[in-house]
Amino acid sequence: MESTLSEPVIGGAVPAPAAPPGGAPAKDTDEPRRGGSWLRYIGAKAGGAAVSLVMVVLLGFFAFRILPGDPVRSLADGRQVTPEQMDILRRQYGLDQPLPAQFWRYLTDLFQGKLGDSYTYNRPVMELILDRIGPTLLLTGTAAALSVVLGLWLGQRAAWRRGSRFDKTQTGLALVFWSVPTFWLGLLMLLVFAGGLHWFPTGGMVTAGVQATGFEYAWDVARHMVLPVLTMVAVVYAQYLMVMRASLLEEMSADYLVTARAKGLREDEVRRKHAVPNALLPTVTLIFLTLGGLVGGAVTVETVFSWPGLGYLTFQALSAPDFPLLQGTFVVFSSIVIIMNFFADIVYRLLDPRLRAS
């Protein structure tokens, strides 16, 4: 056998391409080019985000000026006011100025971190928002973390055992929850677990009249959080499940999984180390995009459960209507979405080495 091997096989060995001599590996003729820099990429994406922010600020001012209704009249609603008093109110809120002047004031205030004064609360909008943003982040952050973990885990299991009973029931259940209106599910939860069973409080973030501190305070907040968080998770986890399932299904027929199996990996290693990291890529973008939306979506849940957050504040501002407050929450919600998109771009590039080339 040895001798036949050393002989040139029929037709002669394929002649070597004209590679440069010497031991050093040849520079290949088909060498691909290297990718671009992080700085450029982040610069471009941050620029885009900044432009969107400016647009939001402009829109935030003008959108609420075209709304019908006189804010001063609705403020005085139900009370006897003289035209003089109305004028005083107008002057107080700067509504007697022409539109460009109002806009200029809005802009200069914005640069000093001010968003004007709320009509209904008689307090600076910025203060109100800073008060309420904590509870909202707590609520939506918890709900987001839970639904991402739950959705991704169920999604990859469902895909790996496609067509099994697990797959069918989990996908079905998730889709049912997704289709349910948020406020209805919230009311149902309240009715059953708070009203009927008395397991959880009906609303708010802390029990009224109790001055708890430390661990007791945390426990009180946690009990109040259960129902709103469950409602939010139930409504949103389906999209993570479906995207994870779909992208893993796509990866499951990929050739590199055969390579991994041929190397002798166990089936769960094939899934964990090779299939899931690839399937996560499209999912990550979606997660960041929906996180921004989740904060905005808190309006319904917070209102149903009287959670003292930004959503509830928006709801109250809407029913007044309190334009500076609406304007403020609008800018904040939109900024969160834009910032999340920016993060999505960065994380995606971190995760996918192929994007670093473009």
Next chain:
Amino acid sequence: MPRLEFKDLRVTYATQGEDGPRTLTAVDGVNLVVEPGSTLGLAGESGCGKSTLAMSVLRLLPANAKVEGSILLGGENVPDLSWGRLRTVRWTEASIVFQGAMHSLNPVRKVREQIAEALRIHAKALPYKDDAARDARVAELLELVDLSPAKGASYPHELSGGQKQRVMIAMALACDPELIIADEPTTALDVIVQAQVLNVLTALVASRGLSLIMISHDLSVLAATCERIVVMQQGKIVEDGPSADVMRTPQHPHTQALAAAFPLIGDPASRLRLPGYTAPDAPGATAQEKAGTFTAPDPADVVLEARNLSVTFAGRGGNVKAVDSVNLTCGRGEIVALVGQSGSGKTTLARTMLALQRPTSGEVLFEGKALSHNRKALKDYRRSVQFVLQDPSAALNPKHSVYEAVAEGPRLHKLPGNEREIVTAALRKAELNPPERFLAAIPQELSGGQRQRVVIAGALALDPEFLVADEPVASLDASVRAEILALLLRLRCELGLGALVITHDLGLAWNIADRVVVMFDGRIVEEGRVEDVLLNPQHEYTRKLLSVVPTNNVVEDDASVAIGAGS
């Protein structure tokens, strides 16, 4: 004891047909012995069962496959192995170099990690216990395949096709297996890169005394690398013998068809001649073949011309000149082959001539008039010069019937006459007979060759003056390749329809082209009559291209002259 032995192996797939479950036989009673240290080539067209046979060795077949008979790998019967034992056997006793390294490497992990992974899994059986030892081994493996160890830190997309395939080879060698199975290791690679990869693989196999099973549809690749060739058709072995005998005197008609699909450059028996059709002006055409009205193409009657054409793409780190001051003429009824390796600018040139890409400078002339870029003129031009794409499965809308696909052009250009008649006539010209049978079919129901005929029929329906075809047979099987080339040749001879055929396949040029144009780095480095350029190449690059075409040396006298002149 043989390294590998198949005993009466049968593999069937349970599939869901239109009328209930069906079983599909992929491998049908194969008996085959691979001795230690021997090299075996497995040839056949897609669907003949050769990949199924290879995958069965490591039990990598999908769940719907049923294996009967035995596969003895180093004396152990693979179907009987426990999962634990199977995982140990995988990669340590036999490893696979997969087809298409592009997809066979995990895109989000560095290649170094992917090679080291194999070492880590089998750490028990190997002397590479810790990370340092594994890193050293990975560096050693990369050097074996002519890659610098620094390349290990690359992700797959940062490597070229040839480099990726060499990473696969390094990975296959990682655990020192006794048997390497290479499944179409060089398909989709350029001729020059293909030669490099084959060299690395065969040298390593020979120096280590490994057994090699090489799978390919290209007999000449197998002849150049293996001692013995086995030809499969429809799951059965139809020919088995030493490479020399199989190449010189193929016994089975299928082997003969496979061999004919890769013509020997310089062999008059394949010049303007294909199984099934011979051009009237082929050397040694019989009187009967010469019959009919045929006027030899006149290169002076120029239909399509590029004058001083340049295309520059703005890229990071400067501009890239994809096409650099190119002058090219295509005569009426003339087939011009534009050859070059990928990245040479040949596709950009073709796209520019089709006015799909604007030139940076220079102009394209059709029948002596410069192309204007106004919409009306472009539309007329596109009716006259039709485009045939590389992959018919991707070029056809999967939801459109054949009728829709072919009728779309005439409808768009408001061609006079009965639409149905135009479509059936076009299908008939593309040799889809009887046309009525194909009208309602959707692409999925057609074979690869039939799909490409539909694409060509779509072009013919507009009664064009000229065709531009980008790698028209690169994605097709060997025997289908010959049929499609015969069709293009017949269109040239019987309808006087010329074509600019873009290809990396010099054999194609020898088969059907009148003239050949060689492109390198955006420039045309050589052009002339096929016989002149391919048998007596002047430019160094043309010689290099010719030198790496795997040859079978059947026609000793002519071919050796041809190849000798090239190297």
